[in-house]
Amino acid sequence: MNNVVVIGSGNVAESLARAVAESGVHLVQLWARNEARAAEIAALAGCGWSSRPGELAPADLYLVAVSDRAVAEVAAALPIPENAVVAHTAGSVPLEALPAKYARRAVFYPLQTFTQGRRVDWAEIPLFIEASTPALQAELEAFAGRLSRRVLRADSALRARLHLAAVFACNFANHMYALGERLMGDAGLDFDLLKPLIAETTAKALGAPSPSAVQTGPAVRGDMPTQERHAAMLGDGLLQTIYRSISQNIWETSRKI
């Protein structure tokens, strides 16, 4: 797998294209429907680009880094050589979403959140590999090992569970920050004032044997009067449901320790 094409123009495609190029593997092309983004990412990764299906470059490995719902369609529509390896990068999409005409199909799932313009250290990102044959599994793991020190195996069922864990640890944690910001704003206060708290919360969780071991606050203390006051401040809608269900779960979880 010495010649790679990255397909897609989103956050994953951008970060992946740069990582492949920097790994020393030959990144032949960035292909994406979105011409402007294709050119932009190709400039970052120092590779060729195209937005036309007919110009898709020959390669050994096609990394399909498009949104979950586009994986099947894009892989079916593009004139990828049928003897090439085709791997998608989506956490919640099964291997079988890739067309069966590709005998050498695979999944290359990086457990990370990617954002346009942000660099991340690929060497630390766990890469979960699934392949249609044991030989391809070994081949793709060797390729992944050029990008990261943490290469693991995960079939589609395990990857779905991983992805669910990632939704809590990333998307939902981020939403708790967003709600903190909104509540500060409602009180006329700047989000900046919460930043030292957020930074320390995460530093603590990452340094502890377990995040639940370092939980603090009214829920883990079973402080019901404070919880009732908080619930009243949130009104009767969805925010109160969120507050009560998380608080109850913190309390129940802490009792099991």
Add this chain to the structure above:
Amino acid sequence: MNNVVVIGSGNVAESLARAVAESGVHLVQLWARNEARAAEIAALAGCGWSSRPGELAPADLYLVAVSDRAVAEVAAALPIPENAVVAHTAGSVPLEALPAKYARRAVFYPLQTFTQGRRVDWAEIPLFIEASTPALQAELEAFAGRLSRRVLRADSALRARLHLAAVFACNFANHMYALGERLMGDAGLDFDLLKPLIAETTAKALGAPSPSAVQTGPAVRGDMPTQERHAAMLGDGLLQTIYRSISQNIWETSRKI
């Protein structure tokens, strides 16, 4: 306020005692019922200690850093001179919880999470001050300014709102990490694999204009098939309620931007 006694043996008392001692203010004594912890914190802060009410040292300022529910009782029971300043450190406890016999009562609320043995940078911690008189407010703000660059005013109503925002940004975010850990464990995988994702999620939120602007995942994409699969994986209990209510709120919030 050149002579300070810190009362309490919890995480806040430990961190606060060290910060006061390091600020150059004279920390006269660490007083706590728990003798072993009192001695331990006093050793860290380099001050005297006692666990006996009769040995409470004379001082200008008594910082009552005990749990929310103990504030009123401890402040009433100890033989604090009635002309001294008495300030508690609890986010969700009103100023009036301190006995009225202290004419110079106040609140000194650090917006941070504290953990035994962990150092935090007090210079960055927002300190919210409330005092029973304008003169005391100015005096206590000057004292707070020796510990932190960020000294603000907050009455009890504002402090309650701040505390609620902190519960989301700290306690609830930490619980999302804990749930991520549990789901990884259920799948036979190590929590360590989630750490680069958690670190990047927080770095991204702290660097962005707003956490909601950098939200990713199935909820913000409105990807209902993935959300339904996730909900099914979580079963019918509290975790599914948490998943659905947060996902719905992410979606609704993103529509408002």
